[in-house]
Amino acid sequence: MTRSWSAQRRRAGLIRAVLLAIAVGVVLVPLAWTALAALGIGPDNHTSPPSLVVAPTLDHLAGVTAIEPAFWQELATSVGVSIAAALIATAAAFPAGYGIARSAFSARRRIGPGLLVLASLPVMAYVLPLSDVLRRLGLLDTIAGITFAEAAATAPLAVYVFAAHLAGTSVDREEAARLEGAGLLTVLRNVVLPAAAPIVAATAIVLFVLDWNYLLTPLVLTGIDVRTLPVVLTDLFTLEREVDWPTAAAALTISLVPLIVLIGLLHRVVERFSLAGADPSTEPTT
Amino acid sequence: MRLTKPERLLLFGPVGVILAIWLIIPALLGLAATFTNYAPAEPEVRWVGLRNFQLILADRTFAVAVRNIAIFTVVAVPLELAIGFGLASLLRRPFRGRSIVRLVLLLPWLISPVASGVMWHFLLDSETGFLNFAVRWLGLASLPSPLSQHMLALPTVIGVESWRMAPLVAFLLLPGLGAIPRDLWEHARLDGLSWSGRTRHVALPSMRPLVLAVTMLLVGGALATFDSVLTMTGGGPGTETVTPALYSYDKAFAFSEWPIGAASGWLIGGAVLVAGLVYLRLAARSDP
Numbered sequence: 097m098t099r100s101w102s103a104q105r106r107r108a109g110l111i112r113a114v115l116l117a118i119a120v121g122v123v124l125v126p127l128a129w130t131a132l133a134a135l136g137i138g139p140d141n142h143t144s145p146p147s148l149v150v151a152p153t154l155d156h157l158a159g160v161t162a163i164e165p166a167f168w169q170e171l172a173t174s175v176g177v178s179i180a181a182a183l184i185a186t187a188a189a190f191p192a193g194y195g196i197a198r199s200a201f202s203a204r205r206r207i208g209p210g211l212l213v214l215a216s217l218p219v220m221a222y223v224l225p226l227s228d229v230l231r232r233l234g235l236l237d238t239i240a241g242i243t244f245a246e247a248a249a250t251a252p253l254a255v256y257v258f259a260a261h262l263a264g265t266s267v268d269r270e271e272a273a274r275l276e277g278a279g280l281l282t283v284l285r286n287v288v289l290p291a292a293a294p295i296v297a298a299t300a301i302v303l304f305v306l307d308w309n310y311l312l313t314p315l316v317l318t319g320i321d322v323r324t325l326p327v328v329l330t331d332l333f334t335l336e337r338e339v340d341w342p343t344a345a346a347a348l349t350i351s352l353v354p355l356i357v358l359i360g361l362l363h364r365v366v367e368r369f370s371l372a373g374a375d376p377s378t379e380p381t382t
Numbered sequence: 383m384r385l386t387k388p389e390r391l392l393l394f395g396p397v398g399v400i401l402a403i404w405l406i407i408p409a410l411l412g413l414a415a416t417f418t419n420y421a422p423a424e425p426e427v428r429w430v431g432l433r434n435f436q437l438i439l440a441d442r443t444f445a446v447a448v449r450n451i452a453i454f455t456v457v458a459v460p461l462e463l464a465i466g467f468g469l470a471s472l473l474r475r476p477f478r479g480r481s482i483v484r485l486v487l488l489l490p491w492l493i494s495p496v497a498s499g500v501m502w503h504f505l506l507d508s509e510t511g512f513l514n515f516a517v518r519w520l521g522l523a524s525l526p527s528p529l530s531q532h533m534l535a536l537p538t539v540i541g542v543e544s545w546r547m548a549p550l551v552a553f554l555l556l557p558g559l560g561a562i563p564r565d566l567w568e569h570a571r572l573d574g575l576s577w578s579g580r581t582r583h584v585a586l587p588s589m590r591p592l593v594l595a596v597t598m599l600l601v602g603g604a605l606a607t608f609d610s611v612l613t614m615t616g617g618g619p620g621t622e623t624v625t626p627a628l629y630s631y632d633k634a635f636a637f638s639e640w641p642i643g644a645a646s647g648w649l650i651g652g653a654v655l656v657a658g659l660v661y662l663r664l665a666a667r668s669d670p
Contacts, residue, residue, distance in 0.1 A: 112472050119469060120486050123549065126505050127489060129512050133504075139515040141508065146518040188396040195393035198385060209665040212595055213658030214405075216602025220627045221651025222405060224634055224644045225412030228422050229403075248404035251397050256595075280389045309494035311609040312631070326496045326609070333500050333613045341510040348497050355492045363485045370557035372592045 127352075133345035156346040163343060164328055167350075174324040175354070177239060177314075178307040181246035186300040189251050193258025194288055198267070208259055215252040219312045227316050237318045245317055246307045253306075254299050260373035261295045262288065298369035301362055308355060325351045409651070416648050421640035434645035444646065447624045450536060454625070455604040458540045458547075462600055463593070465544065466551025471581070473552065474559050484556075487549040495546065499613030502542045503529065529615050535622045543610060547603070551596055558592035559585060591665060598661045602654045626650050 132138065136153040139146055161167050196207050226245060227236060235241030269291075273283045289296065311326040319327065329347065332339050359366060385393070416434055420427050438444050469487060473480060493501070506527045508514040517525045528534040562585060570580045586593065608627035611617060617624040617632075627650055634643025 109477075112477075115468075116472055116483055119472075119549075120483060122545065123486055123489055125512065126501065126545075129505060130501055133510070138510065139512070141514050141518055141524070144518070145521070146515050184400070188400055191393040192397040195385065195390060205666065209595075209598075209662050212598050213602075213655065213661060214401075216598050216654055216658065217405075217409075218602060218606030218627065218647075218650050218654055220606055220608065220630050220647040221654070222409035222412055222647070224630075224640065224647055225415060226404065226408035229408045229411065231422065244400060245404050248400045251400060255397060280385075280392065305492060309492075309496075311494065311496050311612075312627075316631075316635075326494050329494075329496050329500060330609075330613060333503070334616065341504045341507075344500055344504060348493075348501055351497060352493060356489065359488060359492060360485065363481070363488070366488070367481075367484065369553075371554055371595050372558040372561060372589075 130345045131349050133342050134349040136342065138342065156342040157350065159343050160347050160350060163339060164332065164347070166323070167328070167347075170323045170325055170328050171351070171354075173239070173322060174308060174326075174351075177243050177246065177322075177324060178304050180239075180243045181250070181307040182300050182304040184243065185247040185251045185254050185303050186296060188247070189254035189299075190258050190289070190292075190296060191284060192255045194262050194284060196255065196259035197262035197265075204259070204263060208256060211252045211256040211259070215250075215256060219249060219310075223312055223316045230317060237321050239322055242314050242318050242322060242324070245313050246310055249310070249313060250303045250306050254303060257295065257299050257369070257371060258292070260371065261292060264373045265291065294365065294368040295370070297362075297365045298367070301358070301366050302369050305355065305359075412644055413648055416641065416645040419641055420644075424640075430641075434641045435649075438642060438646050438649065443621055443624060444626065444629055446621045447626045447629045450623060451605060451607065451625050453536060454540055454543075454607060455601060457537075458543055458604055459597065459600045461540070461544050462548045462551050463597065465548035466596075467555055467581075469549065469552035470555040470559050471577075471585075473556055484553070488553060489549075490546045491550040491553070493546065495543075495609035496613050498542065498546050499610040503527075503614050506538065530619055532619060532622065535615055535619055539611060539614060539623050542614065543604075543607070546610070547600065551600070554596050555589065555592065558589040562588050594661060594665050598658065601657045601661075605650055605653050605657070 134156050136149075136151045136156060138149055140149050164170070196204055199207070230236040230241045230245075233241075269287050270283050273287050278286070309326060310324075311330060314322070314324045314327050315330065318324070329351065332347065333344070417429060417431060418427050419430050473484060473487075490498070505511045506513050506529055508524060508526050511527070513527075514525045517523075528538040566584050566588070567580065570584045575583060606627050607625045608631065611623050611625055611628055612631075615623045617628050626646060630643045630646040630650065632643075633639045633646060
């Protein structure tokens, strides 16, 4: 009996390993193919059987600035706007999430899912009138205009995450601090925020990635003075379809590498991201 | 602990201001404008009633776009949920290298839809891609890009979007799966429940709010599909992969028909709000 159990276990482990290996392959092969193309390694499908042309070079990576002279500046714009938008949204969402978490249960039940609907609202539903509003405010095609637009688009998700998390945390230390005369902001900064630091950091990183990848918002709200990478990529491929694959692959690789490095360094932090709220059973260890 | 009114203002003020200026007021102004001929360059604004919507609903291209996005949503969302749940189940228990696998599975989500669209455009291309390379290597006849093929373009777009989103679903479902108490799994195992039985009777009931939330986000994202299609196919071949968001953007900017663009954009928002109402009802029922 025990033997069949352990045999079953081993078989299950093997199946899991095979399935995960397939999943990892499905994820990595397209990315590897792209990175290799950027380095001058690509297929020649005219020979039979097809062959790989191996001509390692960094020219394609350098060539990105030839088709897009401002590429590095646009990369810097993307980094700056994404960081600022993620920080603004996180900073504004955290107090609101706390406020919802400490509201009456009935209100919490209604507001939480409502926030998620707001978070799912497509940018297309409001971006055209938003561009008109920003034009009148003199914020069209400015860093401030696009930064706050992206912060607003991601804020509902952040509020939802914070509210779900904080609703599951204990209020004892907050109440003790309040009884000692600490004001709300002091409690928020010195008691609530330190305890919630992992989810706050994880959420800020997730928002950064969302901001980094937004296309429609910057496409409509910016474009001449301010240009982010997704807009640049779109222009290259919809206006000038003749861009060749190695150059495209180089542009893709360069735009993806900062993000992979960031997540590679911080993936322990990102793993703490959860829509499901705090798990009471693990609370004391955090 | 009770919060006073000034305290509430302090907590909700900042996010309220940002949302009001950059989202809610534009959305409402936009809704009001859909009943007029309003456009930024329009000197004389007139009330036109439902004319914008009538024009959109009478447009063949929009009808095709709605059909495309309906197919896309109905196929892609369950597919992403199923694959994502499967991956999360495989990652539930610790094993050596789990952390690396989790990191690798996050990669597709890091790629913007635009970049993913560009990438797959070339990956599936017969000259530059691996698909034709593999097919030729097996000694078969050369294969043109499925993105340019009648009847294949939409399924291919669905496949590519699932490649990008399913690993994210796994990432989002994993904390919920991990939070299910060990005893529940053990009981179910001792009761002789199979993997699918444990999934149906243990995992899904306790993860219902999370699964609903993820589904809501996926449906919102699917109905708004724009970026990836723009760079992958541009809506083609013909109109086979046109989406309502693509239609709306084209109307506003390529054809300078601002009212049509704004009104069709609101139709997408309306569709998401309807899905949102269903979600709100389901979510209200799932709380204990």
